[in-house]
Amino acid sequence: xxxxSSVSSGxxxxxxxxxxxxxxxxxxxxxxxxxLERIGMKQIGVCMTSCPPGFYGTRSPExxxxxxxxSECDSCFNKNFCTRCRAGFYLHLGKCQENCPEGLVRSxxxxxxxx
Amino acid sequence: CLCCFLRPGATGQGxxxxxxCSPSCSCDEDGGADCSARGLTTVPTxxxxxxxxxxxxxxxxxxxxxxxxKNFPYLEELRLAGNDLSFIHPEALSGLHQLKVLMLQNxxxxxxxSAALKNLHSLQSLRLDANHITTVPEDSFEGLQQLxxxxxxxxxxxxxxxxxxxxQANLQALTLALNRISYIPDNAFANLTSLVVLHLHxxxxxEIGENCFSGLVNLETLDLNFNNLMVFPKAIEALPKLxxxxxxxxxxxxxxxxxxxxxxxxxxxxxxxxxLSSVGASAFQNLSDLHSLxxxxxxxxxxxxxxxxxxxxxxxxxxGTKISTIPANLCEDLKLLRTLDLSYNEIEALPxxxxxxxxxxxxxxxxxxxxxxxxxxxxxxxLRLLDLSRNEIRVIDRDAFLTLxxxxxxxxxxxxxxxxPTSGLSALSQLKLSGNPQMKxxxxxxxxxxxxxxxVPYAYQCCAFVGCDSMASSSEESDMKKSTGGEDVERISMIxxxxxxxxxxxxxEHLLGNWM
Numbered sequence: 201x202x203x204x205s206s207v208s209s210g211x212x213x214x215x216x217x218x219x220x221x222x223x224x225x226x227x228x229x230x231x232x233x234x235x236l237e238r239i240g241m242k243q244i245g246v247c248m249t250s251c252p253p254g255f256y257g258t259r260s261p262e263x264x265x266x267x268x269x270x271s272e273c274d275s276c277f278n279k280n281f282c283t284r285c286r287a288g289f290y291l292h293l294g295k296c297q298e299n300c301p302e303g304l305v306r307s308x309x310x311x312x313x314x315x
Numbered sequence: 316c317l318c319c320f321l322r323p324g325a326t327g328q329g330x331x332x333x334x335x336c337s338p339s340c341s342c343d344e345d346g347g348a349d350c351s352a353r354g355l356t357t358v359p360t361x362x363x364x365x366x367x368x369x370x371x372x373x374x375x376x377x378x379x380x381x382x383x384x385k386n387f388p389y390l391e392e393l394r395l396a397g398n399d400l401s402f403i404h405p406e407a408l409s410g411l412h413q414l415k416v417l418m419l420q421n422x423x424x425x426x427x428x429s430a431a432l433k434n435l436h437s438l439q440s441l442r443l444d445a446n447h448i449t450t451v452p453e454d455s456f457e458g459l460q461q462l463x464x465x466x467x468x469x470x471x472x473x474x475x476x477x478x479x480x481x482x483q484a485n486l487q488a489l490t491l492a493l494n495r496i497s498y499i500p501d502n503a504f505a506n507l508t509s510l511v512v513l514h515l516h517x518x519x520x521x522e523i524g525e526n527c528f529s530g531l532v533n534l535e536t537l538d539l540n541f542n543n544l545m546v547f548p549k550a551i552e553a554l555p556k557l558x559x560x561x562x563x564x565x566x567x568x569x570x571x572x573x574x575x576x577x578x579x580x581x582x583x584x585x586x587x588x589x590x591l592s593s594v595g596a597s598a599f600q601n602l603s604d605l606h607s608l609x610x611x612x613x614x615x616x617x618x619x620x621x622x623x624x625x626x627x628x629x630x631x632x633x634x635g636t637k638i639s640t641i642p643a644n645l646c647e648d649l650k651l652l653r654t655l656d657l658s659y660n661e662i663e664a665l666p667x668x669x670x671x672x673x674x675x676x677x678x679x680x681x682x683x684x685x686x687x688x689x690x691x692x693x694x695x696x697x698l699r700l701l702d703l704s705r706n707e708i709r710v711i712d713r714d715a716f717l718t719l720x721x722x723x724x725x726x727x728x729x730x731x732x733x734x735x736p737t738s739g740l741s742a743l744s745q746l747k748l749s750g751n752p753q754m755k756x757x758x759x760x761x762x763x764x765x766x767x768x769x770x771v772p773y774a775y776q777c778c779a780f781v782g783c784d785s786m787a788s789s790s791e792e793s794d795m796k797k798s799t800g801g802e803d804v805e806r807i808s809m810i811x812x813x814x815x816x817x818x819x820x821x822x823x824e825h826l827l828g829n830w831m
Contacts, residue, residue, distance in 0.1 A: 214352060214373050214397065231421055231445040231469060249372050249396035249421040250442070259444065259469050259493050260541075261517060277464055277488040280536060280559065281512045283440060293533065294487055294511045 215247025228264070233257045235266040272296040274311075285311040337361035346389070350374070358383050365389050372396040372418070379431075381406035392416040396442070399423050405430035413437050420444045420466065427479070429455040440464040444490070451476035456483060468492040468514065475503045483507060490514035492538070499523040499550075505530035516540040516561070528553045540564050540585065552577040558604070561585040574598040581605055597621050611635050622648050632656040639663055639683075646670030657682070658702070669694045678702040680726070687711040693718055700724040704747065707731055716740055727751070728770065737762040748772060749814070768812045777813035 215232035216225040225245035228234045232247040235255065251257045251266035256276045258265050269275065272289045273282035273296050281294035289296035290306045292313040300306050300313035307314045336342035337359035340350035347368040350359055355374040362369070367389050376398040383404075384390065390411050400422035408414070408431050415437055419428075424446040432438070438459050448470040456462055456479055463485060467476070472494040480486070486507050492514045501524035504510060510531055520542040528534070528550045536559040539548060544565040551557060557578045563585040572595030575581055582604045592615040599608055600621045607630035610616070616636040622628065626648045634656055641657065643666040652671045658680040667690040668674065674695050680702045689712040692698065698719050708730040716722065717739040725743055727735060729750035735758075740746075743763055748754060749770040758771065760779045769780055 249445075250394070250418060259517075261493065277490075277512060278514075278536070281488050283464055283488075293509070294535075 233264045335363035368392045370394040379403045379407035385410045394418040397421040403428040403431045416440045418442045427455040433458040442466040445469040451479045453478035455479040463487045488512040493517045499527040501526040512536040514538045558582045564588040569593040630654045634659045676700040681705040687715045702726045705729045770814045774815045774817040780813045
């Protein structure tokens with residue numbers, strides 16, 4: 201699902217620790233994910249509780265970052281494990297493939313391999 | 316019929332009627348409602364009963380009372396992250412039979428709200444990360460037969476929630492990272508036969524049972540980075556499908572023989588930042604999917620690792636060891652090798668690397684190499700960077716660089732050279748020769764047409780490259796003119812950087828050697 205409106209940029213966001221009016225969040229409060237949104241030529245820092253669609257979050261003691269999923273995934277758990285596929289791909293055990301393993305069939309509504 | 320393909324409530328008649336919505340939210344015609352970051356303290360009223368996606372994250376909802384979502388029977392995704400939630404009534408989520416995704420991260424929960432979760436039979440993804448959970452009751456996930464993805468990272472768990480995971484045969488991805496787990500007992504994940512990803516990084520894991528990963532027959536990714544393991548995790552023997560393994564930043568001192576003999580599908584192994592001193596020679600054998608191997612500082616390691624059938628290696632780094640010989644047949648197995656870093660070892664002689672035809676970067680820096688033979692680098696037409704600095708090289712065969720048509724960066728500094736062969740170096744743009752005190756001859760600049768940067772043992776040798784003002788008439792100076800060709804002097808000196816550059820105190824004359 202594409203969010204209807206992403207979290208407001210600039211300095212008014214709840215998760216910002218330091219920010220600038222031009223580049224939005226420069227650092228986030230603990231446990232928030234930092235994501236760089238591109239708006240035209242500008243990059244705006246956004247602090248989120250979960251990364252936007254097409255990105256996954258990695259937590260670490262120092263910082264929490266959003267990283268792009270593989271191209272065939274709409275959403276993912278990490279770089280190699282998808283949780284939802286792009287149209288034309290079907291999910292099985294974390295992989296988005298154009299075909300399903302033997303014994304499973306493609307479900308277009310769920311974009312998954314189903315029995 | 317058309318509407319079967321549409322989500323319940325979506326109009327589908329081609330013209331958009333305004334979606335039923337709450338003033339506190341923005342809604343789309345598909346049944347999505349975004350009420351995030353509105354300062355709400357409870358679930359807003361006025362939303363459509365057909366809402367399937369509801370985002371309430373980043374508000375001030377600290378409690379969820381009973382039946383608060385009873386009007387949303389079609390809800391599939393519910394986001395409640397970042398609300399300071401500390402209490403969820405056991406009946407708060409009643410009626411959400413189609414809920415697939417529940418996001419409760421970044422709240423104040425101290426335990427898993429197991430009663431509230433009990434009837435979410437369609438739930439696939441549950442996020443409980445970034446709370447303050449210290450306990451996971453045994454029945455926490457009992458009703459969740461469809462659960463695939465579970466986030467429990469960034470909490471205060473001190474042990475693996477073995478009991479609550481016992482019935483999760485469909486779970487595929489689990490993260491317990493950033494907790495305070497110090498031990499993994501045997502059979503901790505025994506029934507998780509569908510698990511593909513397990514993240515345990517940033518805990519305090521000091522010891523693990525030899526059978527702690529038993530049952531994880533489909534596990535592909537295991538992340539044990541940033542823990543306190545002192546012994547190599549032998550329990551990985553139970554993981555036949557393992558592809559990505561990380562145990563960097565631990566306290567492991569040795570990797571045993573046959574360490575990965577049961578993990579033939581391994582692609583990446585991250586093991587840096589461990590106080591490794593010894594590595595079993597057969598540890599990395601038969602890993603035909605391994606792309607890169609990086610071992611630094613295994614200071615007691617004497618034998619070059621056996622890499623038979625590890626034939627898809629593209630990058631090999633073995634530095635800071637006591638390895639003194641390289642197997643002659645190294646390139647028979649490593650035909651796809653692109654970068655080879657064997658710096659800071661005790662290597663005395665080099666075999667022919669002829670078979671490693673894709674090599675682009677080689678570093679043998681800081682070894683005990685004394686000579687370079689004709690065949691050492693023969694046929695390496697893709698080689699761009701060659702670092703042989705800090706060795707004891709006295710002799711380089713005249714044709715040693717003949718076939719290195721792509722070589723752009725050559726470092727021979729800090730050796731014992733008197734001369735260097737330049738045939739084959741037509742593409743060279745950077746050459747380092749400093750620290751070869753016996754090399755006093757004038758260098759043939761003409762044979763290095765693409766050179767842009769050079770460091771030489773003596774300042775006067777730069778005059779052949781940068782055209783000095785105070786050129787004396789000594790015989791050596793006339794050689795310089797012949798070798799550079801008068802008309803090129805202006806062009807070369809414009810784009811060439813040479814050090815040590817000649818000047819008032821380092822004239823072009825070869826006086827008492829390089830005394831500055």
